[in-house]
Amino acid sequence: MRTYRLAAPGSEKPIEPGTEERPVPGPAQLLVRTRAAALNRRDLMITTGRYPLPSRPGVVPLSDGAGEVVEAGADVTRFRAGDRVTASYWPRWISGQLRPDLLDQLGCTVDGWLAEYVLLDEAAAVAVPGHLTWAEAAALPCAGVTAWNALTRSGLLTAGQTVLTLGTGDVSLFAVQLAKLMGCRVITTTSSAAKADRLKALGADEVVDYVANPDWSGEVRRLTGGAGADLVVETQGPATIGQSLRAAATYAQICLLWVVSARPETLVITEDDLSGSLATIRREFVGSRTDLEALCRAVEAGGLRPVVDRAFAFDDAAEAYASFRDDAGFGKVVIEL
Incomplete structure (x- = not known):
């Protein structure tokens, strides 16, 4: 089978193509x-060594993917050949809280999806919604679950409430769609x-145009009647x-999804x-298999x-990385096989 593996630091391209024997599934x-x-x-951060979790040298990249089961091990009970599946970002985190012994990630510490065939532990796999294309299904595990948990983890968001999202990154786009699915009013920012x-x-x-309205928090307040x-x-x-806090209701939830920048930054709150404000600030780091299953039920x-913005062929995977890095888009960048 054809595959890609993470290139050595300093290589001209972030990933290297190769050919390997097709793997054989174990019992589970x-x-x-x-x-x-x-x-x-x-995935870009992993190639530059800036990702907080150290990657395994030569790992098969990408945490997000979808495909068709072609063979199941003798002890597998949840799936069979022909099933359409994706997999949890944290393949050993099934439910509950994330613990230090569950820190494996697809495409980082264990092989991910950028190969013609992948081995998945049955426990990591999730059936994908039937109406989705392969490219759409591949978009769910990271950004989709992050947005889902940002909205639902506290258990406090109800229909009729107002959700504020920022920009047009993948998580933000999912948050807009999912918040509307939940019956919320959605305000978002862009330039x-x-x-x-x-x-x-x-x-x-x-x-809200944050270039035309540099004090966009005030515009959010105006749109919500001051609430x-x-x-x-x-x-x-x-x-x-700071602006997110000023835009938030008195008892709001703020889900802070930190963006790692090229230089260290400081969180400044005045x-x-x-x-x-009596707002609560919390964090999310994607989610468990149970969270992915809940997202898939909601999506279905x-x-x-x-939202898929652009698709590349498997042979053009390096170009997909470059496009994702250099071209501002609206939606996911995918590699199709």
């Missing part, structure tokens, strides 16, 4: 023919009129955390940011379709 494993794989920001139209087509009720947003999916921090019930 699935052999899956990859149909599509999707890129996330962490592009064209993207504003696309955000509204996805379900955003109001779009503020009940939940903020904060994907632009730490630089924007007295003005906290004035009158609501007919939600993840």
Whole structure:
């Protein structure tokens, strides 16, 4: 089979193609023919050594993918040949809280999806919603689960409340779609009129131009009659955390999804940011297999379709990395087989 592996540091390209023997599944494993794989920001960070979790040298990249089971081990009970599956970002984290002994990640410490065939432990696999294309299904495990948990983990968000999302990154787009699916009012920010139209087509009720409105938190307050947003999916921090706090309702939840930058940054919160606020700030780091299963149920019930921006052939995987790094898009970058 054809495959890619992480290149050595300093290589001209981040990944190297190769040919290997097709793997044979163990008793509790699935052999899956990859149909599509999707890129996330962490995949670029892994190639530059900036990802917080050290990667295994020469690992098969990419945490996100989807494919068809071609062979199941003798002890497998949950799946059979022909089933359409994806896999949990943390393949050994099934439910509950993330523990230090569960820190393996696909495409980082264990082989991921950028190969014609992948081995998955049965416990990591999840059936994908039937209405999705392979590319759409491949988009779910990282950004989709992160957005799902940002909205649902606290258990406090209810229909009719206001959700604020920032920008048009993959997590933000999922958050817009899922919040609307949950019956919420969605306000989002962007700097592009064209993207504003696309955000509204996805379900955003109001779009705030943060270039025209540098004090965009004040505009969010105005749009909510002074009340503020009940939940903020904060994907632009730490630089924007002050405005997110000022845009938030008194008892709001702020899910801070830290963006790792080229240089260390400091979280700065002033007295003005906290004035009158009793908001709770929390973090998310994707989620468990149980969270992915819950997301898939919601996606199937609501007919939600993840946004795919551009697709590359398997032979052009290095170009997909370059495009993802250099070209601002609207939706997922995927590699199709």
